[in-house]
Amino acid sequence: AAPQAPAEPAGKPAGGLFGYAPAPESPAAAGDIASSYGHFIGGQFVDSSGSEALKTVNPATEQVLAEFARGTAEDVDRAVAAARAAFADWSALPGSERAKYLFRIARIIQERSRELAVLESIDNGKPIRETRDVDLPLVAAHFFYYAGWADKLDFAGYGPNPKPLGVAGQVIPWNFPLLMLAWKIAPALATGNTVVLKPAETTPLTALRFAEICRQAGLPKGVVNIVTGDGSTGAALTAHPDVNKVAFTGSTPVGRAIAKQVAGTRKKLSLELGGKAANIVFDDAPLDQAVEGIVNGIFFNQGHVCCAGSRLLVQESVQDELLDALKRRMGTLRVGDPLDKNTDIGAINSAEQLARITALTDAGEAEGAERWSPACELPGTGFWFRPTLFTGVSQAHRIAQEEIFGPVLSVLTFRTPDEAVAKANNTPYGLSAGIWTEKGSRILWTASRLRAGVVWANTFNKFDPTSPFGGYKESGYGREGGRHGLEAYLDV
Numbered sequence: 001a002a003p004q005a006p007a008e009p010a011g012k013p014a015g016g017l018f019g020y021a022p023a024p025e026s027p028a029a030a031g032d033i034a035s036s037y038g039h040f041i042g043g044q045f046v047d048s049s050g051s052e053a054l055k056t057v058n059p060a061t062e063q064v065l066a067e068f069a070r071g072t073a074e075d076v077d078r079a080v081a082a083a084r085a086a087f088a089d090w091s092a093l094p095g096s097e098r099a100k101y102l103f104r105i106a107r108i109i110q111e112r113s114r115e116l117a118v119l120e121s122i123d124n125g126k127p128i129r130e131t132r133d134v135d136l137p138l139v140a141a142h143f144f145y146y147a148g149w150a151d152k153l154d155f156a157g158y159g160p161n162p163k164p165l166g167v168a169g170q171v172i173p174w175n176f177p178l179l180m181l182a183w184k185i186a187p188a189l190a191t192g193n194t195v196v197l198k199p200a201e202t203t204p205l206t207a208l209r210f211a212e213i214c215r216q217a218g219l220p221k222g223v224v225n226i227v228t229g230d231g232s233t234g235a236a237l238t239a240h241p242d243v244n245k246v247a248f249t250g251s252t253p254v255g256r257a258i259a260k261q262v263a264g265t266r267k268k269l270s271l272e273l274g275g276k277a278a279n280i281v282f283d284d285a286p287l288d289q290a291v292e293g294i295v296n297g298i299f300f301n302q303g304h305v306c307c308a309g310s311r312l313l314v315q316e317s318v319q320d321e322l323l324d325a326l327k328r329r330m331g332t333l334r335v336g337d338p339l340d341k342n343t344d345i346g347a348i349n350s351a352e353q354l355a356r357i358t359a360l361t362d363a364g365e366a367e368g369a370e371r372w373s374p375a376c377e378l379p380g381t382g383f384w385f386r387p388t389l390f391t392g393v394s395q396a397h398r399i400a401q402e403e404i405f406g407p408v409l410s411v412l413t414f415r416t417p418d419e420a421v422a423k424a425n426n427t428p429y430g431l432s433a434g435i436w437t438e439k440g441s442r443i444l445w446t447a448s449r450l451r452a453g454v455v456w457a458n459t460f461n462k463f464d465p466t467s468p469f470g471g472y473k474e475s476g477y478g479r480e481g482g483r484h485g486l487e488a489y490l491d492v
């Protein structure tokens with residue numbers, strides 16, 4: 001049955017900013033994608049001031065899914081003005097009232113999770129098993145979690161009555177489109193900010209569907225605005241003089257450009273950038289369990305994961321045993337149709353990303369590392385890459401230093417724990433790491449020496465909205481998630 005629009009929130013003032021009625025239409029079915037989309041500004045879908053349209057394709061079939069507007073500086077200006085106009089009333093609402101909207105959004109996401117999971121898989125290429133069991137539950141959990149904070153900000157540790165910043169300009173990547181949106185929008189709204197968000201060029205559809213959910217939830221106009229486009233649209237947003245807060249997730253080069261742009265302004269900035277995580281396997285680790293963690297660490301979401309365990313550091317004495325088991329397990333991975341529930345590895349998100357992965361793996365071979373992949377079948381059309389591992393990798397190799405952002409694992413070895421730590425820390429990044437060992441003391445010893453924002457022990461790629469996430473070094477600064485995630489949106 002189609003979920004019903006929820007009742008109006010209690011205590012809602014009539015008319016004005018709050019006079020917006022929930023959209024009457026029933027939620028579209030999963031496959032119901034419009035042929036073209038405008039922006040979502042001031043609570044309505046509007047045409048762009050420009051005439052340029054971009055296309056989003058299904059990376060598993062290369063078919064065009066929809067056209068969408070390439071946001072101009074004028075579009076961004078309109079969206080920021082709408083967010084500014086909404087800010088006074090939204091920030092003045094009691095936290096308990098803002099929480100009701102967030103709880104409502106979270107519930108609608110749960111109700112529409114199948115539709116959203118399918119849409120995300122079609123637009124991004126990721127397996128439906130992941131969108132259904134990982135992305136969507138985490139998206140809803142994030143809204144539920146920050147809804148809980150909205151009326152407790154006085155107790156968040158930032159003193160009494162902490163103030164929102166104003167209008168947040170948020171730019172997100174394509175690897176977890178809806179989850180990155182949730183990481184950005186939920187804490188911003190809970191703390192009383194209003195938002196203009198730009199989704200990535202290759203994955204705009206779930207953000208646009210989220211705009212419908214904002215209408216269904218009766219969210220006041222202008223509190224959330226979505227402007228689609230490319231890098232120029234993102235740059236217009238982060239450069240806009242009436243934006244108070246810039247939140248960016250994406251590549252380190254773009255993050256660096258934004259940091260320069262924001263320097264000397266009064267904007268508060270948080271950056272979640274790239275990574276090159278080490279997954280460290282000690283000789284006492286339960287190897288079967290470690291193999292599962294390594295596979296999850298690098299092949300989850302096609303390796304399009306900033307915190308992917310893309311470097312395996314294995315203790316020399318167990319290298320042969322571990323690699324034999326890992327290769328056997330990689331041989332069972334199924335690459336193919338993202339909508340097939342048995343698929344382990346879906347499509348690479350774009351032709352450009354496939355070209356980047358191909359170039360870096362070619363460099364790995366040229367530099368002398370040994371490449372191995374199981375002989376799995378790949379579909380004829382679409383963008384695909386076999387799960388791949390490289391042995392004989394040295395620390396100076398590009399595949400040991402640069403983020404590949406694909407299903408490619410670089411294997412290095414170590415003899416002592418000190419050597420493991422030194423090698424793990426020997427990259428410009430510092431986002432995450434994994435440790436596999438039976439010894440609790442070794443977990444603590446190693447974790448305290450790793451320059452990584454997140455360290456997993458005997459697991460990998462585990463996320464929870466209560467837990468802060470973010471990097472050291474060139475992986476960025478600021479934290480998202482948990483109580484720490486509030487700070488990015490408060491004047492503390």
Ligand code: TAP
Pocket residue numbers: 171172173174175176198199200201202229230231232233234235236238249250251252254255257258271272273274275305306307403405431475476
């Ligand atoms: P980017 O090229 O950096 O793009 C990220 C977003 O920024 C996109 O929406 C992009 O628009 C936009 N953008 C591009 N140029 C811009 C500019 N000059 N000013 C403002 N915005 C601009 O990264 P990507 O290729 O989408 O994502 C992959 C990278 O993101 C990887 O390096 C990955 O590690 C990192 N990442 C990090 C995290 C965390 S949590 N640390 C999470 C996910 C991804 P277009 O899409 O139109 O180019």
